[in-house]
Amino acid sequence: MSLRDRLAAEIAAGGPIGVAEFMTRCLHDPQDGYYATRPALGEAGDFVTAPLVSQMFGELVGVWLIEAWRGLGAPPRTILAEAGPGDGALMSDVLRAARLDPAFAAACEVWLVEASAPLRQAQGRRLGGAPRWADSLAGLPDDAPLLLVGNEFLDCLPARQFQRTAQGWAERVVGLDDAGALAFGLRPAALAGDAPVRTVIERSPAQAAFAAELAARIVRQGGAALLIDYGRAEPGCGDTLQALQRHRKVDPLASAGEADLTVHVDFPAVLAAAREAGASAALLTQAELLRRLGIEARAAALKTARPDRADAIDRQLQRLTAADQMGELFKAAAIWTEPAPPPAFEAP
Ligand code: SAH
Numbered sequence: 120m121s122l123r124d125r126l127a128a129e130i131a132a133g134g135p136i137g138v139a140e141f142m143t144r145c146l147h148d149p150q151d152g153y154y155a156t157r158p159a160l161g162e163a164g165d166f167v168t169a170p171l172v173s174q175m176f177g178e179l180v181g182v183w184l185i186e187a188w189r190g191l192g193a194p195p196r197t198i199l200a201e202a203g204p205g206d207g208a209l210m211s212d213v214l215r216a217a218r219l220d221p222a223f224a225a226a227c228e229v230w231l232v233e234a235s236a237p238l239r240q241a242q243g244r245r246l247g248g249a250p251r252w253a254d255s256l257a258g259l260p261d262d263a264p265l266l267l268v269g270n271e272f273l274d275c276l277p278a279r280q281f282q283r284t285a286q287g288w289a290e291r292v293v294g295l296d297d298a299g300a301l302a303f304g305l306r307p308a309a310l311a312g313d314a315p316v317r318t319v320i321e322r323s324p325a326q327a328a329f330a331a332e333l334a335a336r337i338v339r340q341g342g343a344a345l346l347i348d349y350g351r352a353e354p355g356c357g358d359t360l361q362a363l364q365r366h367r368k369v370d371p372l373a374s375a376g377e378a379d380l381t382v383h384v385d386f387p388a389v390l391a392a393a394r395e396a397g398a399s400a401a402l403l404t405q406a407e408l409l410r411r412l413g414i415e416a417r418a419a420a421l422k423t424a425r426p427d428r429a430d431a432i433d434r435q436l437q438r439l440t441a442a443d444q445m446g447e448l449f450k451a452a453a454i455w456t457e458p459a460p461p462p463a464f465e466a467p
Contacts, residue, residue: 121336121376122148122150122152122376122378123149123301123372123373125142125151126144126293126301126375127295127299127300130293130294130295131295131299133297134273134448135292135293135295135306137279137290138146138290138291138292138360139277139324139325140277141371141381142278142380145362145371146275146379146380148352151375151376152376153376153377153378154237154238154275155235155236155237156237156376157377157434158235158238158312159378160206164284164365165364165365165366165378165379166366167362167366168205168270168271168362169271169445169449170194170208170209170212171206172307172359172434172435173436173439174212174340175216175409175414175417175432175439176212176409177210177211177212177213177216178212178216178417179216179408179409179417180212180213180268180270180345181212181213181214181216181217182412182413183412183461183462183463184266184268184345184462185216185217185220186224186419186462187455187461188220189223190281190343190459190461191224191264191342191343191461193222193223194226194263194341195226195381196226196228196271196344197203197223197227197228197229197261197263197264197266197342198259198263198264198266198340198342198354199213199228199230199269200265201230201231201232202231202232202256202268202269202272202329203232203270203272203275203365204231204238204242204395205235205238205241205242205270205271206238206241206245207241207244207245207246209268210231210245210246210250211246213268214229214246214384217258220355224246226301227266228260228263228277228372230250230253230260231250231252231253232253232255232256232258232259233253233255234460235344248311251426256329256331256332256336259337261339261340264340264342265336265337265341265344266341266342266344267343267344267345268341268344268346268448269347269348270348271348271381272348272350272373273326273346273350273389274349274382275379275381275429276323276325277325278321278322278323278326278360278382278385279291279321279323279324280320280321281308281310281319281321281324282316282317282319283316283317283318283319283320284305284316284317286307288307288309289306289308289437290305290306290307290438291319291358292305292306293372294305294436300372301369303348314356318356319357319358320356320460321356321357321358321382322361322388323382323385325465326389326392327383327385327388328348328388328391328392330388330389330392330396330452330454331392332362332396333454334391334392334393334394334395334396334397334400338398338456340377341456342456343451343453343455343456344455345453345461346384346452346453347408347449347450347452348449348450348452349384349445349449349450350384350385350386350450351384351385351387352387352450353387355361359382359383360382361380361381361382362374362378362379362380363379364378364379386402386450386452390402393452393454397456398455398456399455399457400452400454400458401452401453401454401460401464402450402451402465403450403451403464404446404449404450405439405440405445405446405449405451405452406439406441406442406445406446407451407463408451408463409439411462411463412463414436414439418436420433428440
């Protein structure tokens with residue numbers, strides 16, 4: 120029985136489920152969830168991420184990590200963690216860049232926070248014997264400073280959706296239509312604030328909880344984190360639930376478990392949660408982050424080394440930084456403790 124049919128049977132018996140629970144089931148149902156069974160990253164798969172666009176992305180994140188580590192006073196043991204490492208491409212480029220500073224490379228104990236069994240296997244193949252895995256932040260060691268990166272991780276964490284109706288706020292739920300197929304519906308919800316009828320807002324307690332737990336660890340253990348994702352820089356509204364299969368948007372209800380399912384990250388809520396936990400936090404666009412870390416010089420160096428690949432390298436640079444490509448939609452949030460902000464996040 121497909122996940123769609125199982126969910127329909129459960130909803131027929133137990134009633135509609137919220138969008139957050141629907142996301143969790145589609146992504147992580149042990150039997151049929153997308154990440155549990157068929158995650159497919161890359162050109163031949165369902166979606167492409169920045170580390171798969173270009174090695175420059177991971178190399179510059181590696182430079183950020185080395186500089187952040189030096190800013191911490193070069194602690195001789197450091198937990199280098201990645202949340203949602205996908206096929207391991209980002210960490211593999213980070214570790215190559217880390218060799219620029221052998222003391223940093225030697226200090227790092229590499230940890231991967233990963234829910235997906237097939238992706239853990241891919242990461243193990245890509246990275247060799249070095250990494251250790253945790254199911255969540257709670258599984259990371261807490262006796263050394265923590266440097267954590269996550270690219271397109273927060274967008275997988277479940278969000279609730281609320282819609283304004285003439286009678287007040289309602290939560291968007293997945294129920295059944297007259298033919299017994301999955302269909303969106305609404306149930307009354309207690310939510311403060313007013314908005315024009317039909318306005319949709321999203322709230323992700325899971326994104327905020329992750330940021331709060333991460334920030335609390337950084338306050339206790341020392342360290343810094345860099346979370347890169349697509350999402351909003353200002354509080355906003357709109358339905359951003361999106362299912363991607365073979366690079367195409369598909370109907371989230373028709374493709375349960377067969378497509379990647381994400382929402383735009385609510386960065387204002389992520390930063391607020393980190394600050395509430397006692398850390399400092401700030402946001403840049405991906406283009407600003409990569410430019411400040413020197414992507415233009417890195418591209419020029421790669422083109423000098425490989426003149427035959429100059430056009431491809433220019434295309435990668437554009438894809439990562441151009442305003443009409445990934446440069447502005449994608450944002451980078453840093454979380455750290457005072458006194459010193461991490462690289463690229465110093466006030467200009
Ligand atoms: N960072 C990679 C992959 C992004 S896809 C890249 O940029 O290419 C999202 C990743 O997050 C996958 O590795 C997925 O298995 C993982 N993931 C999603 N939800 C998770 C959760 N709740 N806990 C741990 N890992 C999760």
